[in-house]
Amino acid sequence: MTAADALTPADAPPPHPVTRTSASAAPATRGASGHGAGSAALSVAIDIGGTKIAGALVDRRGTVHATARRPTPPSTARRHGAAPAGAVGAACASPGAAAEAIMAAVTEVIATLARSPEWARVTRCGLASAGPVDAARGTVSPVNITAWRDFPVRTRTEAALARHGAPVPVVLVGDGVAMAAAEHWLGAARGRRNALCMVVSTGVGGGLILDGRLCPGPTGNAGHIGHISVEVDGPPCPCGSRGCVEALASGPAIARRAAAMDWRPTGADRSAAAVAAAARDGDPVALAAFDRAGRALAAAIAGTATLLEVEAAVIGGGVAAAGEVLFAPLRRHLATYAALSFVRGIEAVPASLGTDAGLVGAAAAAFELLPDPALDAADPAPPRRA
Numbered sequence: 001m002t003a004a005d006a007l008t009p010a011d012a013p014p015p016h017p018v019t020r021t022s023a024s025a026a027p028a029t030r031g032a033s034g035h036g037a038g039s040a041a042l043s044v045a046i047d048i049g050g051t052k053i054a055g056a057l058v059d060r061r062g063t064v065h066a067t068a069r070r071p072t073p074p075s076t077a078r079r080h081g082a083a084p085a086g087a088v089g090a091a092c093a094s095p096g097a098a099a100e101a102i103m104a105a106v107t108e109v110i111a112t113l114a115r116s117p118e119w120a121r122v123t124r125c126g127l128a129s130a131g132p133v134d135a136a137r138g139t140v141s142p143v144n145i146t147a148w149r150d151f152p153v154r155t156r157t158e159a160a161l162a163r164h165g166a167p168v169p170v171v172l173v174g175d176g177v178a179m180a181a182a183e184h185w186l187g188a189a190r191g192r193r194n195a196l197c198m199v200v201s202t203g204v205g206g207g208l209i210l211d212g213r214l215c216p217g218p219t220g221n222a223g224h225i226g227h228i229s230v231e232v233d234g235p236p237c238p239c240g241s242r243g244c245v246e247a248l249a250s251g252p253a254i255a256r257r258a259a260a261m262d263w264r265p266t267g268a269d270r271s272a273a274a275v276a277a278a279a280r281d282g283d284p285v286a287l288a289a290f291d292r293a294g295r296a297l298a299a300a301i302a303g304t305a306t307l308l309e310v311e312a313a314v315i316g317g318g319v320a321a322a323g324e325v326l327f328a329p330l331r332r333h334l335a336t337y338a339a340l341s342f343v344r345g346i347e348a349v350p351a352s353l354g355t356d357a358g359l360v361g362a363a364a365a366a367f368e369l370l371p372d373p374a375l376d377a378a379d380p381a382p383p384r385r386a
């Protein structure tokens, strides 16, 4: 028995009957499976990050019907006595046990969602994870979840859903692709046919909308702009390359740059948020640190626009929350790097969905990438297309 099995609540709901009351009131169904038929389809959305595992039931309009969350259990073994017996983290005696504890948290999120009265409407599941992901194999190796290396999260999630009576397909995407799906569906990229969406935070990630569609690429990593090199002789990056955007524009990179320029903060906080606050007050070193980050982002965005003719870059994440402190130098440098006539009009705009982008994006990816109409036999609300 796995830890996930052990943590499955004994009161898990039984599998849905093939015929339900709600189905009788709906138009004739075409689907062979009873699950989700006869009412507006819902996607299970799960967002797996280094600090939390969030879940929701989301309909085709983007409305969230139920939510659940658990802290992400640690990937490292706990010290003796650090966790009470029976706690999820108490099992973290080995990498395998830590991996199972994290999966158990995913299963607990599913179990909580399964108690929703609307669980019967679930037709599919979107799974967004910190990367790298391998969507083709259904595995993840998140940089910030070291216990998971080539972890088969898709099949394990499919099994957990089936145990709760929802034997539905699961699509796996990286968190950058999920953010792009969310912003295209309901956010700042809505109505755009070609856009680069990026998260600039502790790391830098992204996803692409091309010809009106989400383009995750074969392994679910297309648009991972944080590891495009914009400084060919730049510093080594943990990914193995040099001069990556992430090494120049992430929050830690901005904080490092400020420190290297002998920035003297007024308080003890030396984070990128503190650098942003100082930049807003006109501190020249802080402004220079953000100027460099904006320049790196501008070079990468201009390169992407030149390659793919994206018309907009939608930028979210904690560093983007600095607002004009980042966007002003970014746009100024875009005018330099986006030089050719067909990229000169590219716009850099803030993302609009905030912290829910991962969950909304996981659902958006599920509705877009799992389009099988049999899943939505009686769904009265067809998917919105750009």
Ligand SMILES: [Zn+2]
Residues within 6 Å of the ligand: 226, 227, 228, 237, 238, 239, 240, 241, 242, 244, 246
């Ligand atoms: Zn890199």
